[in-house]
Amino acid sequence: MLAYVASRLGQAAITILGISVIVFALARLSGDAGALLVPPEATPQERQDIRDALGLDRPLPVQYGIFLKGVVTGDFGKSFRFGEPALEVFAKRFPNTLQLAAVAAVVALLGGVSVGVLGATHAGGMPDRVITIIALLGQAVPSFLIAIFLMLIFSVNLGWLPTSGKHGTLTYIMPAVSLAWYSMAALARMTRSSMLDVMETDYVRLARLKGLPESRVIWKHAFRNALIPILTLFSLQLIFFVSGSVIIENIFAWPGIGQLTVQAIFSRDYPLVQTIVLVTSSFLVLLNVGVDLLYAFIDPRIRLT
Amino acid sequence: MASEANTSPLLEVRDLHTHFVTRSGTARAVDGVSFTLNRGQTLGIVGESGSGKSVTCMSIVRLLPKTASRIAGGQVLFKGRDLLTLSEDEIRAIRGAEISVVTQDPMTSLNPVYTIGNQMEEPLRYHQHVRSGNQLHERVVGALRQVGIPVPERRVRDYPHQLSGGQRQRVVTAMAIECHPSLLIADEPTTALDVTVQLQILRVLKEVQQNLDLGMILVTHDLSVVARICDDVAVMYAGRIVEHAPITEIFDRPRHPYTQALMLAVPKLNASRERLNTIPGQPPDVRRLGSGCPFVPRCPKATERCREEYPPTTTVGESHTVACWEATS
Numbered sequence: 131m132l133a134y135v136a137s138r139l140g141q142a143a144i145t146i147l148g149i150s151v152i153v154f155a156l157a158r159l160s161g162d163a164g165a166l167l168v169p170p171e172a173t174p175q176e177r178q179d180i181r182d183a184l185g186l187d188r189p190l191p192v193q194y195g196i197f198l199k200g201v202v203t204g205d206f207g208k209s210f211r212f213g214e215p216a217l218e219v220f221a222k223r224f225p226n227t228l229q230l231a232a233v234a235a236v237v238a239l240l241g242g243v244s245v246g247v248l249g250a251t252h253a254g255g256m257p258d259r260v261i262t263i264i265a266l267l268g269q270a271v272p273s274f275l276i277a278i279f280l281m282l283i284f285s286v287n288l289g290w291l292p293t294s295g296k297h298g299t300l301t302y303i304m305p306a307v308s309l310a311w312y313s314m315a316a317l318a319r320m321t322r323s324s325m326l327d328v329m330e331t332d333y334v335r336l337a338r339l340k341g342l343p344e345s346r347v348i349w350k351h352a353f354r355n356a357l358i359p360i361l362t363l364f365s366l367q368l369i370f371f372v373s374g375s376v377i378i379e380n381i382f383a384w385p386g387i388g389q390l391t392v393q394a395i396f397s398r399d400y401p402l403v404q405t406i407v408l409v410t411s412s413f414l415v416l417l418n419v420g421v422d423l424l425y426a427f428i429d430p431r432i433r434l435t
Numbered sequence: 436m437a438s439e440a441n442t443s444p445l446l447e448v449r450d451l452h453t454h455f456v457t458r459s460g461t462a463r464a465v466d467g468v469s470f471t472l473n474r475g476q477t478l479g480i481v482g483e484s485g486s487g488k489s490v491t492c493m494s495i496v497r498l499l500p501k502t503a504s505r506i507a508g509g510q511v512l513f514k515g516r517d518l519l520t521l522s523e524d525e526i527r528a529i530r531g532a533e534i535s536v537v538t539q540d541p542m543t544s545l546n547p548v549y550t551i552g553n554q555m556e557e558p559l560r561y562h563q564h565v566r567s568g569n570q571l572h573e574r575v576v577g578a579l580r581q582v583g584i585p586v587p588e589r590r591v592r593d594y595p596h597q598l599s600g601g602q603r604q605r606v607v608t609a610m611a612i613e614c615h616p617s618l619l620i621a622d623e624p625t626t627a628l629d630v631t632v633q634l635q636i637l638r639v640l641k642e643v644q645q646n647l648d649l650g651m652i653l654v655t656h657d658l659s660v661v662a663r664i665c666d667d668v669a670v671m672y673a674g675r676i677v678e679h680a681p682i683t684e685i686f687d688r689p690r691h692p693y694t695q696a697l698m699l700a701v702p703k704l705n706a707s708r709e710r711l712n713t714i715p716g717q718p719p720d721v722r723r724l725g726s727g728c729p730f731v732p733r734c735p736k737a738t739e740r741c742r743e744e745y746p747p748t749t750t751v752g753e754s755h756t757v758a759c760w761e762a763t764s
């Protein structure tokens with residue numbers, strides 16, 4: 131088990147290092163890194179100071195060393211647009227994105243799994259058919275359209291929900307549902323097919339032969355075994371909850387990273403873009419390690435080898 | 436009621452019909468099966484693949500695929516109660532408690548994500564409401580010891596993948612008997628195992644059956660297994676029992692041409708893993724049965740009458756019945 135954890139953490143470290151190389155290289159690839167990393171309004175003196183600080187006139191490995199040292203010590207440079215350290219700007223917005231992503235992930239997981247299990251246990255019946263159609267729609271209709279439909283219905287027509295901003299529980303509903311939509315549909319389909327497979331197995335039949343109640347057969351014996359492919363899909367979708375926020379946050383004026391990314395790109399704020407990419411992707415890599423550890427918890431065959 | 440339960444046999448299956456509805460027609464998988472079984476008695480069911488042995492077993496405990504199958508008629512009297520008329524909850528209380536089933540594949544029958552102990556505690560919790568951890572542990576360890584698992588205290592913490600095939604089958608057997616059932620159905624319990632392990636498992640089953648005075652149904656392809664541990668044999672062909680007799684009778688005086696062919700196939704089965712496929716021809720498709728005897732195309736003694744009319748089941752000796760025009764004429 132310890133070896134498993136260590137190897138997963140090792141892989142994560144290598145991945146994050148790889149991302150840092152890419153982020154570093156992107157700024158250098160565009161020819162003059164100074165043009166990207168130095169604010170346009172800087173005086174020639176300031177310009178030279180920053181070039182010296184980043185080592186832009188020295189060999190690439192040295193530059194990378196300087197870059198990596200900055201990253202490790204939390205120094206990502208100053209945001210051009212906000213005039214503050216990029217990491218601070220990021221840190222102010224990141225919790226908002228995380229909260230929305232977490233709510234959306236929970237909605238997607240709970241909704242998708244319960245709909246999928248219902249479909250599998252009533253396979254071929256009426257609930258199953260309705261669910262299959264909804265799941266197909268979920269995957270066919272893009273999330274921004276869902277967001278606009280929701281807004282039209284619940285804000286414009288019914289006036290039940292506020293259209294934008296983050297102030298109170300109600301404002302979470304529409305962004306979270308739009309963000310969860312696609313993922314929920316995919317999870318429902320995966321849960322359904324995974325459960326159908328598991329329900330055919332000998333151990334599920336044995337559970338029935340033992341005289342266990344059907345609810346116990348489904349949730350204890352079938353569901354836990356069906357969970358591995360569901361979790362795999364879910365872990366792939368975790369990225370989507372953060373990347374999807376770029377669109378959703380802008381539609382609902384949600385003060386998070388998605389909105390910040392667009393602002394940073396429009397104002398050519400490279401230090402901020404760099405920070406967002408590096409920190410967000412490192413975060414997602416670590417999240418995936420967490421999911422891998424969860425597998426081990428669910429399936430002893432992973433844990434004990 | 437009580438007196439009836441005492442005098443009636445443990446299990447009496449009367450004219451059982453189980454059908455599968457498929458796109459290509461209705462399969463009469465079990466087509467009028469009747470037999471009785473008493474406590475302490477072992478009935479072997481033999482027959483080629485597809486003859487309806489497993490479907491018969493699963494019909495008794497009513498665990499067939501819900502959507503495709505239908506028990507179309509008959510009675511399954513267990514201690515005088517017709518299991519086919521019980522509610523879902525009532526039959527569930529009998530499964531795993533009074534009637535246990537051991538199935539074919541020990542490698543895949545245990546849930547890979549729970550410990551042996553966890554899975555073995557379930558029937559005790561559900562059927563006998565044993566709650567105390569100590570008591571559960573003792574009962575589980577006791578049952579494992581009964582089937583010859585060494586150091587059972589340690590095995591309860593193991594996961595199925597840590598056990599060999601033979602050990603897993605012992606665990607499944609232990610799980611089947613821990614609630615002290617009165618009927619044990621073993622559907623090819625050793626087919627997937629090595630020959631030496633097969634013998635051990637059979638010995639365990641026989642021992643358990645005798646110690647607990649169980650009625651046992653043993654489904655097998657292997658007549659040598661039947662010879663070793665059964666009292667009676669029922670030979671199935673195309674969803675029906677074509678011959679039923681005590682073990683000595685069937686080996687000394689097989690009457691049905693199909694049974695006779697099976698006997699001839701036996702010596703070639705010395706490895707005892709091979710299937711009974713040495714009889715020329717194929718078993719019929721149970722979706723397309725006519726009115727005559729389904730064995731006709733393979734039968735050396737078939738007559739015009741066999742083609743037209745299914746033979747009645749006739750008594751030809753002490754507890755010996757057969758369904759064949761030739762054997763009874």
Ligand SMILES: Nc1ncnc2c1ncn2[C@@H]1O[C@H](COP(=O)(O)OP(=O)(O)OP(=O)(O)O)[C@@H](O)[C@H]1O
Nearest residue numbers: 455462464483484485486487488489490500503721
């Ligand atoms: N799920 C099913 N759907 C449709 N038909 C089925 C199904 N299960 C069984 N049958 C039909 O029932 C017949 C008897 O099957 P059964 O499993 O009882 O055979 P068996 O005697 O146990 O064979 P084996 O020795 O291979 O285990 C089969 O020939 C098949 O046509």
Ligand SMILES: [Mg+2]
Nearest residue numbers: 488489490622
């Ligand atoms: Mg079978």
